[in-house]
Amino acid sequence: MPKPKREDREARATDFVESLDRGLRLLQKFGAVSGPATLSDLARAAELPRATARRILFTLERGGFVATDGKLFSLTPHVLTLAASYLRSSQVVAVLQPVLDRIATAAQEISSLAVLDGEEVVFIARGSPARVFSTGLDIGYRLPAFCTSVGRAMLGQFDDAELAMRLAKMRREPMTAHTVTDPERLLAAIIADREQGYSLVDREAEPGFRSISVPIRRYDGAIIAAINMGAHVDRVSTGEMIDRFLPLLREGADSVKSMLL
Known part of the structure; x- marks a missing residue:
């Protein structure tokens, strides 16, 4: 832009x-x-x-x-x-909500949509399978961008120089014992995530919780959001996330690219 x-x-x-x-x-x-x-x-x-x-x-x-x-x-x-006005007027929510519902049903796990707001991510929509009692992140919930899979997926939109500058200026307080706070390690991780097209964060944002995310791109390729799926480490392995969740997330992201202006 x-x-x-x-x-x-x-x-x-x-x-x-x-x-x-x-x-x-x-x-x-x-x-x-x-x-x-x-x-x-x-x-x-x-x-x-x-x-x-x-x-x-x-x-x-x-x-x-x-x-x-x-x-x-x-x-x-x-x-x-005020929040309801944003959600009703948001094209991203309107387009992605059916996708979230579809992949949540297919995986039988909660799926979420987040956008970047400064140093934080804000969750603005989610899908939940009928059998799952909704215990996921509430709409409006905020987390630091640097230690979340949705955050890293969206931070990949910046070139290496700008990304390094942003990471250096961010507040990088550890959320768990596993949180990576070193800016050089974070820079390398986000660059690697950008290359592979997804981000997987393991117990860095919340104890015992891992998640996988892909960026949402609009028609011109610009990253405007990210969708994710997460689960407790005792239930879903990182390998299962890549094998089972990642294809669903990628298909959902690809299906809406031409619809987002």
């Missing part, structure tokens, strides 16, 4: 609405606190003056996004309409 021209970037800067940016930033900070929060806690978390945070919170309350008893503030279910 072409980068915006300098004059376009400058024009966009003049159209920037600071109050909206602050409001969205404050909304996000509810996830950083446990339970209802005070005005002071939220203002501090969002790095906003107390008076500014107060005006934003009462605006959000008027819109139905925030509830308060006068001292504590909490989000309301109305906030979920």
Whole structure:
């Protein structure tokens, strides 16, 4: 995708609405606190003056996004309409949901769709076979990109130089005893995954859990998402993932390439 021209970037800067940016930033900070929060806690978390945070919170309350008893503030279910709007309008979800359902049924395992958001992956859809009680990753769940199979599959879109730079800047805190955090090892692993067309991560993101992923490409070959299947290490071996899951994932990814713009 072409980068915006300098004059376009400058024009966009003049159209920037600071109050909206602050409001969205404050909304996000509810996830950083446990339970209802005070005005002071939220203002501090969002790095906003107390008076500014107060005006934003009462605006959000008027819109139905925030509830308060006068001292504590909490989000309301109305906030979920924002996420629902994204899911309903996402072409990737609409196109991939039938694929996820199909491969989940064929493998009798949960399948998931994720997109890259900065240093993290966000799971935005999943398929589950009828016999499996749904215990997989919830929609909206986030994980670090560097230690997940979906993340590594999507990080392969960057050339070696940019990938090395991104890995060096990422927070690479270990999630398990098996998490690889060394940027040079990660760079080599992602380059190898790019060459083979899939990523398999074994117990790096969650203890006792391994997963395999393939990138989702749009019509022009650009990577825009990744789909995966995972299982507990006691149930499914790495060999079975490659032999049984990988062909299903590849077929699903290939089937939608011409449909994604």
